[in-house]
Amino acid sequence: MDATVTARGSAVAPAKADEGIWVITVDSLDGTPEAALRTVGDRSKKLDVLLGRLGVPSEKRSNTGVSIRAELEWIDGRQTHRGYHAANVVTVRLDDPSIAGRLIEGAIGRVRASVHGPAWWIAPSNEARAEACRQATLEAKRKAEAYAEALGMRLGPLAEIREPGTNGFESRPRSAATTFAAAAEPPMSVDSGELQVEATVEVTFLLER
Helix, strand or coil: CCCCCEEEEEEEEEEECEEEEEEEEEEECCCCCHHHHHHHHHHHHHHHHHHHCCCCCCCHHHEEEEEEEEEEEEEEEEEEEEEEEEEEEEEEEEEEEEHHHHHHHHHHHHCCEEEEEEEEEEECCCHHHHHHHHHHHHHHHHHHHHHHHHHHCCCEEEEEEEEEECCCCEEECCCCEEEEEECCCCCCCCCCCCCCEEEEEEEEEEECC
């Protein structure tokens, strides 16, 4: 059986986000379910108009949750019915971060919604992913060469290369999401800054004397 050596390499490459993902919640508390849903529907239409004016295409926005529930509160040991709470949750993906400030301002000021985000996303085609892969592979090869040299041998042909785990590559943002409420002053500039893409690879070489 031929002798082999296996080494693992990891690398991190800097990247700019391809998209920022924002979650906008339009909600209302009213005396009846019908009134709560009607208010949320009217505000959701205003949100659609806002997104249209900002040039956000329909494929970049989606309804990710609609709910209605009775709102109950304990007061002086007794449960009090406060009304019905309805909500519509809309997820928006922006590939132009310059729009984010106007989105926040309009959603809060005109729609009376709350905004949560951003979660930054790095596309599979982003060059940073390929660069992290290259650097991880080079590190793995350097380790394998060091192991072989310590044993008085040298690397032969490549026998196997694989990505450990099922996910392969992970993108790790440096930023945390923030919630903007109606009383907050919306920021006019939003930028992802520098994110990181990490790659891990395992390589196996045949050993030669």
